[in-house]
Amino acid sequence: MYNMITWLFGASFRERIAIAMSYTLAIVTIALGLQLKLASKSPNPAKWNTYSQQANSHLYDGLNPAKPIAMPVISHRGGDVPGIDEAGTLARLDYNYARGQRLFELDFSWTADDQIVVKHDWKERSEIPTLEEFLSESPTDHTSLSMVYDWLVAHPDAFVVTDCKKRSLAAAARIRMERPELVAQFILQIYQYKDFELVQSQGYQNVILTLYRCLVSESANRIADFAAEHDLFAITVPRSRSSDPELPRRLNQLGVPIYVHTVNDNETALDLQRRGFYGVYSDSLTTETVGRIAQRKPAEYPDKTVFQ
Structure with missing residues (x-):
């Protein structure tokens, strides 16, 4: 003054x-x-046209050329580690990768300082921690998104199926901006029809439509019509929809794999396959164990199965 x-x-x-x-x-x-x-904040998904693949084509030159194969088992939460109830995410990924798994579903949540970590939700906490606080609580068990990036770099034939219940589109945008070369190793789960074009415009070519949040009561015909018009990697349904014979029948006609979550016993997995469901999300089963029972032939899904 x-x-x-x-x-x-x-x-x-x-x-x-x-x-x-x-x-x-x-x-x-x-x-x-x-x-x-x-x-420093993620872009508003409503303005994703600013970040279109065409406008940023140089970011996609180095995308991982590996293509995921629809395996009969997706490891839920990275899969279990026998004898360790609360194994960390990286330990789960390492153990089940060694068992032959290549598709891993992980839950993601946002921290108080707008970072992404592997966490189902924060319901058991009175306050959401920052990234530093979360990692310091258990350095060997708690996992950040950047740690998942590093694991994927070391395992180029592995793929992460995302389950981000809040701000899922912003999370997809964050991944694409931070590590565009790893976009091909993320299989995005979407919860609404309208999300499909948004995530594909960002270079995510493998998309799973999961029904458990917004579309659990949607008719089989409506879901099948959407699958016929959009190139989905798969569709996932909760156990409550596994008694519906029409949906697997329609999707089998289209050649779109349909998964059920979460299934942890071979008998149920086998029964679901007999009724037309392609596979399951599981904590304990693997493609090898389920495949040994089912003996599904490749001709049923010539482009997507790994069974011999």
Whole structure:
């Protein structure tokens, strides 16, 4: 304030220039700080046209060429580790990868400081932690999205099926902006029909429509019609929809795999396969164990099965 008064009442020309420059620098610094703060947040999915694949085609030149195969078992939460009830995510991934699994479903949640971690939800907590707080609670068990990135780099034939119950489209945008070369290793689960075009426009070519949140009562015909018009990797239904014979019948005609979650015993998995369901999400089963029982032939899904 003193400088401003001096400037107005009798400062020399050189002093006025110096004071004006100092105020200009302060304003520019504040503006840049605000811009960086805004840039640190995920883009609004409603404005994803700004981040279209065409406009950012250079980001997709190095995408992982590996293509996921629809295996009969997707490891739920990365799969169990026998004898360790609360095994960390990376331990789960390592153990079940060694058992031959290549598709891993993981739950993602947002921290208080707008970061993404592997976590089903925060219902048991009174406050949502920051990323640093969450990781410090259990450095060997708690897992951040960046740690999942590193694991995927080391396992280029593995794929993560996402289950992000809040701000799922923003999470997809975050992944694409942070690590566009890993987009091909993420299979996005969407919960509504309208999300399909948004995620595909960002380079996510493998999309699962899961019914458990918004479409659990949707008719088999409506779901099958959507599958016929859109290139889905698969459709996933909760156990409550597994008694519906029409949906697997229609999807089998289209060649679209249909999964049921969550199934942890071979007898149920075999029964579901006999009734036309392609596979299951499971904590304990693997493609090898289910395949040994079912002996499904590749001709049934020539482009998507791994059974021999």
